[in-house]
Amino acid sequence: MFDANSPWSSLEKSRVSLAFATLNGPKDHDGSALVNVHKVDAWAAVLVGLQHREGSDSLGEYSCVFNNIWLNSAYSGYGAKFYWKVARHEMMHALSADHAGRADSRASAENPTTMSTCVAVSDFKNENFLDRDGEIQLQWIFNSLNTNHALNANIGFENGTSEWGGSNGSLSSVASGGVGGTKYLSFDATGTSSSSYVRQTLRLWTGDDTSQFRAVLAARAPSSAVNTNARASLYRKRMSEGSTSLGCGYARALTNPNSVTIHDAEYVLVSQSSLTNVGTSWTTVASPWTSLPKRDGWEFQTRAYGNAAGSYSIRFDNVRAEEK
Numbered sequence: 623m624f625d626a627n628s629p630w631s632s633l634e635k636s637r638v639s640l641a642f643a644t645l646n647g648p649k650d651h652d653g654s655a656l657v658n659v660h661k662v663d664a665w666a667a668v669l670v671g672l673q674h675r676e677g678s679d680s681l682g683e684y685s686c687v688f689n690n691i692w693l694n695s696a697y698s699g700y701g702a703k704f705y706w707k708v709a710r711h712e713m714m715h716a717l718s719a720d721h722a723g724r725a726d727s728r729a730s731a732e733n734p735t736t737m738s739t740c741v742a743v744s745d746f747k748n749e750n751f752l753d754r755d756g757e758i759q760l761q762w763i764f765n766s767l768n769t770n771h772a773l774n775a776n777i778g779f780e781n782g783t784s785e786w787g788g789s790n791g792s793l794s795s796v797a798s799g800g801v802g803g804t805k806y807l808s809f810d811a812t813g814t815s816s817s818s819y820v821r822q823t824l825r826l827w828t829g830d831d832t833s834q835f836r837a838v839l840a841a842r843a844p845s846s847a848v849n850t851n852a853r854a855s856l857y858r859k860r861m862s863e864g865s866t867s868l869g870c871g872y873a874r875a876l877t878n879p880n881s882v883t884i885h886d887a888e889y890v891l892v893s894q895s896s897l898t899n900v901g902t903s904w905t906t907v908a909s910p911w912t913s914l915p916k917r918d919g920w921e922f923q924t925r926a927y928g929n930a931a932g933s934y935s936i937r938f939d940n941v942r943a944e945e946k
């Protein structure tokens with residue numbers, strides 16, 4: 623709810639509400655919303671207020687002690703994008719998301735994310751959306767597949783083929799019959815089980831974190847007449863922080879990078895399952911948990927291999943890398 627004594631205009635309140643609504647877009651593997659952020663007209667949940675704090679450079683703040691959010695009205699001159707970005711960022715904190723560095727997790731470009739810090743207001747995008755990294759953080763925290771953390775966006779293909787690509791094959795989304803939820807992925811392989819795969823690539827800056835990783839998927843055959851095999855694999859490249867500095871010591875959310883200046887050109891296999899024969903019922907296929915040494919970061923590629931080649935398509939659902 624908004625502070626009853628709020629000096630906000632209805633326009634400002636509506637901008638904040640629209641920003642919060644974008645958090646309800648990402649779907650759990652079963653098609654349900656990962657979070658349900660909505661306005662209540664009673665003392666509950668998070669109170670949202672607007673203040674101008676003398677001497678404060680903060681754009682806004684979420685307090686877990688008082689369970690409230692305030693936005694700094696000194697920045698209101700930046701208009702809608704200030705309210706969208708900062709309100710969404712603070713509500714993500716309320717949903718227990720931590721800060722990210724300035725760089726996003728895409729291998730192709732580096733843009734500020736919802737949870738980036740050390741970002742100037744002038745860098746905010748002039749559109750109201752939750753970026754892929756914001757979705758991945760919600761998946762990591764809330765996905766209900768199991769007790770491990772899931773690392774990918776659009777895990778159940780409930781938002782179609784978004785964020786997924788294929789090598790030696792084409793992707794299409796099927797509307798009903800998935801595992802738990804409605805949708806799943808049909809992958810028409812043009813190669814073999816060792817060359818045709820569905821993939822999603824992301825960069826994970828880990829610093830001194832030590833975790834274990836694996837790849838998991840659900841697969842089934844297009845029909846009982848087609849011999850179908852599936853394999854879950856996780857590949858990686860090593861990443862180094864390099865010399866990039868934005869002057870705030872938080873370029874990539876690393877406070878203690880490892881001074882290993884290696885950046886692989888090619889992917890190296892981390893972990894893969896055996897090639898598993900699947901019938902017309904959904905079958906879970908997982909690679910073994912594997913530890914990785916401390917590095918500044920990893921570029922991961924989650925791969926779902928399948929061999930139902932030709933006019934037949936292997937079915938995939940709930941494809942993800944997991945961390946524990």
Ligand SMILES: [Zn+2]
Nearest residue numbers: 711715721739
């Ligand atoms: Zn923050």
